[in-house]
Amino acid sequence: MSRATPATAALQKAGIAFDVVEYEYDPTAGQTGNHAAASIGENPDRVFKTLMVLVDRKPACVVVPVAATISMKKVAAAFGGKSAEMMPPTDAERATGYHVGGISPFGQRRRVTTALAREALDQPHVIINGGKRGYLVRLSAADAIRATSALTADLLA
Structure with missing residues (x-):
């Protein structure tokens, strides 16, 4: 794959099947995840965003x-913690090796504990950032879990 990212390289190394889905990233779009779903004509329930958080001050x-x-x-x-907050964007970029808007749970610079919203299990596939803005990967929720050793949980408000 000529346009490999650390995320796609990690998926390939793990032997996980995925398809690349690209779209024109618009930094002025506001809700970039919703923009991505609309741009690729996909149900927003199947397009997932990656958020970096601090749980009891741990990433x-x-x-x-x-x-x-x-x-x-x-x-x-x-995550078995008492408190959680969003990680500051510059810290998220430093920890993952990706730019905000292109953060992927796959192939991060420092592997951290990951949780996938349990709603993913209801979908035939999920689409998650592939390591850069405008670059997504489509794979099964089971494979996303396997690639990140993610737990599944109720995470939504």
Whole structure:
């Protein structure tokens, strides 16, 4: 694959089947996840965003539907913590090796505990950032879980 990213390289190394889905990233679009879903003509319930959080001050990753809002209380509980907050964008970029808008749960610079919203299990496939803006990967939820050793949890508000 000529346009490999650390995310796609990690998926390939793990032997996980995926398809690349590209779209024209628009930094002015506001809700970039919803913009991505519309751009590729996909149901927003199947397009997932990657958010970096701090649970009891330790980094973690949550992957949830683009139109959803997370509950910090549920995020903390999913990781066995007491409190959760969003990781500052510059810290998320430094920890993952990706730019905001292109953060993937796959192939991160430092592997962290990951949780996938349980809603993913109801979908025939999920579409998750592939490691750069405008670059997504389509794969099964089971494969996304396998690639990240993710737990599945109720994360949504």
